[in-house]
Amino acid sequence: MSNYFDALSVLILFSSFILMANKRIKSYIKTFRIQSLLIALAAGIMGIKGSFEEGRIDILVVCLLIVVLKVIFIPNLLNKTYANIEYKVEKDFILNIPILILMCCALVVFTYFSLSTIDGINAGIINTQVVNSVSVILIGLLFMISRKKAIGQIVGFLVIENGLYITALFSTHGMPFIVDVGIFIDVITAVMILGFMVFRINEKFESIDIDKLNNLRG
Amino acid sequence: MGFFLLAIPVLAVLLFLFFKKEKLLYMISVSASICLIIVAVLITRQVMLWGKVEYSSLGGIFYLDALSIIVLDIVLIIGLMASIYSVGYMEEEIKQGKIKIGRLKIYYILMYSFIFTMILALTVKNMGIMWIAIEATTLASAFLVGFYNDRYALEAAWKYVIICSVGIAIALLGIIFLHLSSIGVLPSSDYLDWTALYDQAEALNTSIARLAFIFILVGFGTKAGLAPMHTWLPDAHSQAPSPISALLSGVLLNSAMYGIIRTVAIVNRNLGSGVYTGRLLIALGILSMVTAAIFILTQKDYKRLLAYSSIEHMGIIAIAIGIFTPLSVFGGLLHMINHSFTKSMLFLSSGNILQKYHTKRISGIKGVLKLLPVSGTVFLLGLFAIAGMPPFSIFASELSILASIFAIKSFFLGLVFVILLAVVFVGIALNLFKVFYGPAVENNLSPGEVNTPGLMAIVTLLVVISLTGIVIPNELKVLITNAQSIILGG
Amino acid sequence: MRNIVYIVVQILVIMLVSPLVNGIIRKVKAFSQKRKGAPLLQMYFDLFKLFKKNSVVSDVSSWAFKVTPYIFFSTALAAALLVPVSTIVTPQEIPGDIIMLVSVLALGRFFMMIAALDTASTFGGMGSSREAMISSLIEPSILVSLFTVGLICQSTSMQQMMEAMKGTGIPLFHPVYIMVFLALFTIILAETSRIPVDDPATHLELTMVHEAMLLEYSGRHLALMELGAAIKQLVFITVLVNLIFPHDQLIAITGISAVVLSLFLYLMKVIFISIAIAFAEVFTVKFRFFSIPNLAALSFILSFLGFLQYFVLGGSNV
């Protein structure tokens, strides 16, 4: 069983590499959708396993939520937002892509070494899955740093959330149900608020380029 | 009783949705706050009587003890002050044509959601839910920060949401790890329950708990405004309407700090000593103080200056928690209270100045004492208070913290601490004292206060901070001592 | 009884001898210029005449102007009482020491400077301002040189110091005292308005210091000021001669004749120093006003070196 999860976690990690390599907004929204799908898959397997072994169905419910929210609703919302604002094609990343990818690799290695201090790593409690998923969080953060556009930042934030979710999933087989649901509500609200703000920013700054938001300094 | 705590804000929000008259909105707001205070008093009595209050509803996640009741009381008192102040403030804003009634409604709805989320964060014992509530505070206050809807406010709000959400996300990672460290130790019904975590702290997986602490520190540290994750704070505080700045600074930061304190208690118990967490907390605390000192020295915007001062004081509290001796924890908790009161007073009175002069730039302001005799005086005394001058309360708590630093013979830390305090004072004195004197600026502003309810609020706060600098009620001392033993164990 | 004798002798000697010093100096200077010069006792005649003259008082001035001559004169005389002319005629105890001496003279100077400002005249202010500078610069060397002697003698009282100096043989051959002597000599030139610091004979506005302050005085006021200045000069000379050239150890006899002999020796010493001062005046020219600090520095360095000789460098036993 854990082989599947290992494979899935690597795939999710890989998807975040791809995300990092995407140049255009449309393409990274797409990559995000794929990543969420992979996560939903992982949650689904875990949920089925859980419902058979312990009779829990909460992970399945969460899996459903992921499919609805992260695979369908949020990417659509982002696409719509993107379509609604006038957008000129501009370069959207700060460093160039090969360097970013290399940095991501370094992050994975770093995460591995950092988590290797944990007692009993690779001995059941924690394993490559966790390393991979924590790496996804850090890559998400790096993604936010490297993108200039507001939508890029939202996607980065969502990737971080994804990373968090799979970390929880892989390491602890899911948080308590109420917590998971709460987190989802928060995430969805956050994304909606951010999406709303993107409109406003576009209105006031005539661009969704976050670099323009630098009036408040010192 | 606890039910009312959460019900009253919800009820208030519902009422705001239905009513439209300006006067009515004010009335609802103030009376809701007063009701909350009454409830708080009763619950505080219960906590003092029984040590802790637990509720069985919703799977027993509601729980209050001395530590949470202290922070909760701060929230409610500052909330009351802010809502009283808002009456006059908003009246004036409407009169000046800055906002319309519709916006006022939104303002109140958001404000009470904000208060609700903070109450929630402080009354649950499940760390996951606490996390959810704290993240929700960000979301509730995002539009309050961007309330004025101009370029600056929008920028501030965007940065606020992004940075705090990212930070908080990292805190969630920490909570997940904490959860992970407890697997096999706690029964699944007690997952993430911090009382259970604390009770079983020795059995947790140490190496994971250490990692968890790092992530929680960064995460909640972001929200608490510890440098270098503080970057959202000056922007948000300076752009929000003044009552909201008061809430952000006086209340929100504390709630986040509360999260850190809880974790520190667990992790230190697990590790058996406070050295590991202490180093990190002190490092971040000193960094915060340094950052604040640098920024205050040449600050040109008075609300930003106050915001940086909040960073400084959060640093001080972090140091106090980091030292982790009874005296330092006592001082830290006291400092939390004192800072909230003083800083909200300052933000509220700065709101009066802002409404009079229509500028946040220090250079545009002169003769405050002539134009605004009461707010000006309060503001001036507040500046002295925030800089740690006796007889105001901050002096008392800083004294305890400093003594605790020296008691463990870390002279270098103590020296740096004192120097930084002095530098901050120099910055405040150099930049801000000139606004009080001299003739009023030429653009013929008429002298006189506008915000009468607000004056009541700030004068009350001034009286409170002056008195508590000399003596605190015995009940408070008992509460703080209880909280101290909750944190330190034993 | 001893005290009364002391006071009488002291006052008589000082009052009588002080104008004479001026006479001697003037006479020597006249000789050096191949003139006959005024009689030795000219100053007595001048004073006598001035006492009888009417005073002209500026209508701008206040009481400070009229009080000053008396205060100046009396401080000079009081200062004279602190410096015994002879160690044979001494009181039980002189109620004042070198510090008091300096302070007493300062009182007189204070009033003189004030009076100069009182008349609203340009010259008065000028003199007073210059006096302020000179006195500030010269004061340290006075005290340091006297302190050095006092420290060796273990007392700050002039009388004790003179007593102690009697036992030192010929002090001038000692490294400490030779420095102190030179310092004190320089001090006398500065304090008593002598060339090269000031020119007592001039009334040229650019060079006046002391005279500028007296410019508005006339009649008995002027007489008192002149006499006071002369007494002050003699006080300084007395300090110098009685410390560096002690003479009473030479007198083997006692009684009245010893007193007379002692006073005679004293007079000789004063005359000797007066001539020396006169020579100093003859052989130097008046300094530029802003060169005076150099002179003051010189005298301070001399006194300081004297101190160093004994207290720091070890010196020999004195």
Place this chain on the structure above:
Amino acid sequence: MKIFSASALFQTSILLYLLAAIAALVFIKQQKWDNIISNIICIIAAIFGIAASLMKILVEDMPINISIFHSTIPFISVELRIDHLSAFFVLSLSLLVVCVSLYSIGYISHYIGKRKVGLFNFLYSAFILSMFLVMTSGNAVFFLLTWEAMSLLSYFLVVFESEHEENQAAGTLYIIMTHVGTAFLMVGFMMMYSYTQSFDMFGSSADIPILAKNAMFIMFLIGFGTKAGVIPFHIWLPCAHPAAPSNVSALMSGIMIKTAIYGMLRFIFTYLGVQSTWWGALIIVLGIFSSTLGVSYAFVMANIKKLLAYSSIENIGIIFIGLGIGFIAQAQGHLTVSALAIIASLFHSFNHTLFKGSLFLGAGSIQYATHTKNMEELGGLIKKMPLTALFVLGGALSAASIVPFNGFIGEWLTYQSLFANIVPGQAALNILSILSVAVLAMTGAMAAASFVKLFGISFLGLPRSEQALQAKEVPCVMNIGTGILVTLCLFIGLFPLPILKVVDKVVLNLMGTSLIGQLQGGLLIAYYPLQISGNVISPLLFFVVLVAVILFALLVIRIIGGKYSERKYGTWDCGFEALNSRMQYSAAGFSNPIEIVFKILFRPSRKLKVEGKLAYHPESIEYTTVWESIFEKHLYNPIFYVIKMLSRRTKFIIQTGSIHSYLLYIFVVVLVLMMYNTFV
């Protein structure tokens, strides 16, 4: 509790000050009554204070402990402990307060209707109370508390006339300097706590290692030195003292800076105990710098109150020299010399309180009558304000340490202690001592010159402005206040022994050594000459001689010259049309020679502005000299500049406005902390 115990009197006094402060607020509407009532209560309180402290010093030997209140907050308490040293400083304070409050009744009356008199009186009484408590506080925290309260209250008094920019700036500078100084004190107190686990400043310091004691000494020296206004920490003093209303300046200069002397004696001398000779040497060096530089700056000032402020720096320097000798002698075990030196410095500080108080009050009177502090606009006031002139003259003579005033006695004692401290064989200390002698001498002469300038330019000659011409004598009550102080100066100058005996008793209590043997005498001690190790002065006798000589001179002249007759005539005007005030020497001209001699100190830059077409007959000439303050230019400004530059630069490097960098910070912190966790 006995009713007539010192303890009860002290408490009454404190309560009365409190009452005065409250009364000032209660009667805030009736300004006239407010002023009278609160000042009279202050006077009564001060009289109680005098009685209490005298009783304490002369009658009671055990220190008084008054524990009023222990707070629920750790360390904070209201706890008084009054021993002889405290009582002595309270005595100085109370004496000054009696006179200043009397004076204030008149002086503040010109605020009525224009300013908030009630507020002023509240601050004024509270300020006095805070000083009172500083001197009597029983533990270090309460000391700190009252110390800061004192700073705060005096800050508000400094900026009371806040409409002038320079007053605001002065206030800000003052509060910054004093707060930074307090920070050093705080570190010192905290080190005390860290080794002894208590803030008891009357306890033992045996647990503190010597290295820590040295560090604490430096902390205390900087902290108290800042308050005392010792160079190089003085820069606030010449700004703040002139900015405050004159009665407050009198208090600040007269007694507030002495709290620092009290602190040094209390915390360094008695608590820490003198550990090494370099402590004293350092203090002497500071004293030497303060007194020379202070008096040099004083001399060139044209602003009366600035002149007085710099003169305070000078006197603090003299007190420091005395203290330094005391420290050195103590470290070397020469207890008598040490006692003498401490007596000298305490006595001088007492005297300074009296004469500087009177001079500031005099300056206030001038300002009251002419609305200016600038000497260049004064002149001829001796005829308009004869009493004020007399009092200022007395104060000036005392400040110039001239016999028969009290300033001289203090200086004499300092000289004597220096004298006793020089013994062959200790090269460095001897050089230091003899330099101190030279410095004291020069200081005395220059102080005299400064006060000649102050008195001569402002009171004598012709009025230089319309205000000076229109000046009227100030209300009688003001002159009473000043007069008492000057009379006391003269009285103590003539009869130094009674008060010296009090000081001696204080020192006996402080260090167990006394000069009482040399100060024997019963009731009649007042008439005894002052004698220290064989050296005698008798100012009284001197005074008698002076008077006798004057009478004698009058008599002789009468006999020789006959009846006095005088002719009034104009001052010689060099043949111009008529004498006018512009022909007089100005204040700037008066100090010009010194200014040129000490060019290196003042770095004057002169500006000559000539208006008019004809080269030799210009219409007007304006000559201004601007001095550079070397400390501000070469010490404080560069430091400030660097810090500000640093702040300005770093500010925009950290808070760039770019959200990417903000996120980067979080990212980096996470990575760094993870690394920390890996390796630690």
